[in-house]
Amino acid sequence: MPPRRRASQGRIPAAVQIQRQPHPLQHEHRGASSRAFRWSVLLNTGLSALQLVIGFGFGSLALIGDAVHNLGDVAGLLLGWGAERLSALPATGRFTYGFGRSTQLASLVNAVLILMAAAVVVVEGIQRAFRPVEMVSGPVAWAAAAGLVVNLFSAHLFGADRHVDLNRRAAVIHLLTDAAVSAVVLFSALLVSVTGWNAIDGITAVGVGLAVAWSGARLLREALVVALDAVPPGIDRQRVEDLLRSLPGVEDVHHVHVWAMSTSRYALTAHLRRRSAGLDDMELLHLAKQRLAELGIGHSTIQLEPPEG
Secondary structure (H helix, E strand, O other): OOOOOOOOOOOOEEEEEEOOOOOHHHHHHHHHHHHHHHHHHHHHHHHHHHHHHHHHOOOHHHHHHHHHHHHHHHHHHHHEEEEHHOOOOOOOOOOOOOOOOHHHHHHHHHHHHHHHHHHHHHHHHHHHHOOOOOOOHHHHHHHHHHHHHHHHHHHHHOOOHHHHHHHHHHHHHHHHHHHHHHHHHHHHHHHHHHOOOOHHHHHHHHHHHHHHHHHHHHHHHHHHHHHHHOOOOOOOOOHHHHHHHOOOEEEEEEEEEEEEEEOOOEEEEEEEOOOOOOOOOOHHHHHHHHHHHHOOOOEEEEEEEOOOO
16 A cells, blocks of 8 residues: 655645634524614614603703613614624625624724713713703603613623624623613612702713713724734634644744634634644644634634745
8 A cells, every 4th residue: 555645745835724614503693693683773772762752851861861872772783783794795706705894893883983972971961960950850760770671681682692702792882881871870860859959960971971981992992903903802822823833743833813804703824834744734734723723713724834954
């Protein structure tokens, strides 16, 4: 029986594309996420309308601020939902990586919308604190309580998917932040009903705006990091290099680049210099694929180089 030949002969580098197969539950998770986006948009649209009517009708700027943030939620959820659907489209001759980056852009736009809404609420809150307007606390408290329930339920709809996708996490941050805002508005309405001090509403609105701005700034920072092709959060570049260097038959590793193709898919390119002995090329590449997949990197392009000398 003739000896097995190596997959690459001589000193010609071999470039091999490796891509992990989609998880069998990927489409199921995407469907669940689509339902979460749909119901969250419907619930928050109705909630925003209710809060605006009650806020203007009964004199609560804090509740109006909550409604404005809810409208930002709706816009952000629509962006995130549309981006997720775009990211599922196949690659084309021009968009060879597909449309995964649309989720990154949605996260970036979401962050800007949050910061803009926060600025409006803070400015109006400062003005209202110095020029209090009489507020009817009962309807405001009920509307704030409805906001708390709706936003917590909407965040729950996204399930565990929010931990692995920045786009979905952006949506959940919107919802949880607004749930906290609704809780604060509820508390302030109760304080006004007890004390009769209407300036509490303006002061609460300022606090609400600052809290919203803080969450928006964090999201903006994360979105910019991903958009600039930085190593994604949760991926340790040194650990990746150490893993590749530890593979049988690998002498050196260089030109390692790790970036995000979307908010949940990571890619890598690297050059591996081989030793004279070790696994054949295909065995080495398949082993690298398995090890990288364990670190969450599902799309790898690895170039093998011959030993020096």
